[in-house]
Amino acid sequence: MNLRAAWCFFACLALACPWAASQAAPTAKHPRSCTGHGVELQVLGSGGPEMEDRRASTSYLVWLDGRPRVLIDSGGGSALRFGQAGAKVSQLDAILFSHLHIDHTADFPALMKSAYFEDRQKPLPVYGPAGNDAFPATTEFVADLFDTKRGAYRYLGDFLNGEESGFKLEAHDVSPQAHEIQTVLSTDGLDLAATPVMHGNAPALAWRIRLGGKTLVFSGDTSGENGNLEALATNADLLVAHNAIPEGTSGNLLDLHMPPSVIGRIARTAAVKSLVLSHRMLRSLGRETETRRAIAKSYSGPIAFADDLDCFR
Numbered sequence: 166m167n168l169r170a171a172w173c174f175f176a177c178l179a180l181a182c183p184w185a186a187s188q189a190a191p192t193a194k195h196p197r198s199c200t201g202h203g204v205e206l207q208v209l210g211s212g213g214p215e216m217e218d219r220r221a222s223t224s225y226l227v228w229l230d231g232r233p234r235v236l237i238d239s240g241g242g243s244a245l246r247f248g249q250a251g252a253k254v255s256q257l258d259a260i261l262f263s264h265l266h267i268d269h270t271a272d273f274p275a276l277m278k279s280a281y282f283e284d285r286q287k288p289l290p291v292y293g294p295a296g297n298d299a300f301p302a303t304t305e306f307v308a309d310l311f312d313t314k315r316g317a318y319r320y321l322g323d324f325l326n327g328e329e330s331g332f333k334l335e336a337h338d339v340s341p342q343a344h345e346i347q348t349v350l351s352t353d354g355l356d357l358a359a360t361p362v363m364h365g366n367a368p369a370l371a372w373r374i375r376l377g378g379k380t381l382v383f384s385g386d387t388s389g390e391n392g393n394l395e396a397l398a399t400n401a402d403l404l405v406a407h408n409a410i411p412e413g414t415s416g417n418l419l420d421l422h423m424p425p426s427v428i429g430r431i432a433r434t435a436a437v438k439s440l441v442l443s444h445r446m447l448r449s450l451g452r453e454t455e456t457r458r459a460i461a462k463s464y465s466g467p468i469a470f471a472d473d474l475d476c477f478r
Contacts, residue, residue, distance in 0.1 A: 199250075199476040201231035204377040206403060206441070209246035210238070211471040213409055213446040214268035221246050221473050222268035223386075223444050225405065229377045234355060236276075237261045237372060237383050244272035244279065246473055255285035255332075258355055262293030263385025264369040265300050274310055274318055277334065281324055286331030292349050292357065294368035295340035307336035339370060346373070346397055360397045362387035365421045373397050381405070382437070386444065389423040389431055398435035403477065406432070407444035408470070411452045412459040425456045429463035440464065443471040 199205040205228040212220025222240025226233050226247065233252040238261070254276055263269055280289075293303030301309060309315075311334065313322030327333035339359050341347035350357040356375040363369070364386045371394050372383045382398040384406045398404050409422040423431070432440050442456070449456065453470055460468055469477065 198474075199228055199231075200478065201228075203478060204229055204379040204381070206381055206405070206477045207250055208441075208443055208471040208473060208475045208477075209250065210240045210243040211443045211445055211473050211475070212240075212242075212268075213444050214241075214266075215447055218445075218447055218450060220445070222271065223263075223407075224269075224272070225383060225443075226250060226252055227374055227376060227381060232256055234258045234376060235261060235357070235374055237374075238263055238269040238385075239272045239276055240268040241271040244275035247272075247276060248279070249474060253283050254280035254289070255283040257289060258353070259350060259357060260289065260291045261357065261359075261372050261383075262291070262303060262370075263372065263383065264294055264364055264367045265303070265306055266367060266386070269386075270306070277311070277318075277321060277325060280332065281321065288327075288333040288335045290350065291334060291336045292339050292359070293336075294361075294370050295338040297366070297368055299366050300368055302338045304336040304338050307334065340368075341370075344391070344393055344396070346393075358397070360393040361391070362389070362393055363391050363420070364388065365417075371397050373401070379403070382435075384423070384431075386422060388420055389427045395431045395434040398431065398437050401435060401437045403439050403441060404432055404435065404437040405441045405443055405471075408442035408449050408456060409444050409446045411449050412455060414448075425459035426462065429460035432460070432464040432466065437464075437466065439467045439469070439477075441469050441471050441477055445470065 207226045209224035210221030212218050221242030223238045224243030225237040227235040233256050296302035311322050311325050323329050325334040346360045348358045358373045359370040362371045374381045380401045381403045382401040406428045410418050412425045
């Protein structure tokens with residue numbers, strides 16, 4: 166084979182490989198692109214705050230019949246995944262924050278800047294936890310970013326306050342009682358409810374979304390020890406639980422995150438139909454077999470480990 170022929174052969178092979186791989190691979194249980202039919206959960210960020218794992222930080226998008234309806238968290242890198250998923254801020258019904266750690270909120274300003282180039286002419290509600298001495302309330306957090314007088318990105322303030330268009334960003338603090346499940350929005354076949362969960366000193370919420378006859382629950386970061394998550398997730402079609410620590414973890418990390426055995430216990434108690442594990446950090450990556458084994462001691466339903474852009478029907 167001469168040099169020209171060899172070059173052509175390898176160039177053609179390189180071009181053909183993606184097609185060949187897609188044709189030969191078995192159908193994934195959770196393909197990377199959503200189908201556009203029914204209720205689907207797309208994982209925009211399956212990682213945590215670490216950069217080495219090359220995952221975007223925590224973020225999820227709930228679709229109904231090809232339209233993105235709810236965004237949950239917006240950690241670093243997730244704005245890029247949001248665009249790769251084909252979503253637009255102008256299509257959303259609401260944005261939810263589980264808590265205000267950086268790996269759950271960092272790309273929120275980037276999404277709002279992207280919205281500047283879209284045609285949204287109605288309010289966009291943003292719901293998140295109330296504050297404490299260590300964290301701002303969600304209303305304060307949004308104002309710190311976009312207030313026209315003092316916001317870090319005050320140049321976007323007029324746009325996001327509806328003065329330049331009909332688009333108005335509306336922040337709401339959600340502060341349920343200790344064991345309350347609080348409905349924050351019920352409209353157009355969409356119901357959003359939250360309950361407080363434990364995550365160190367950070368005010369934190371678990372979220373439930375009912376849409377299209379399905380129920381999806383997002384644990385957020387939590388130790389899982391106050392009983393609220395299993396109440397929120399009772400009979401859910403899908404529970405997204407955060408797998409940030411491996412089984413056998415001890416010490417202060419247990420105040421922040423659930424080990425797999427606790428995830429399994431909650432999934433069993435709540436009788437959830439399926440379980441997706443996300444927020445996968447370096448200390449839990451590569452330990453999927455033992456994680457699955459620890460969960461399966463309590464929970465016998467299907468378990469999937471999330472990667473960026475995975476889509477679950």
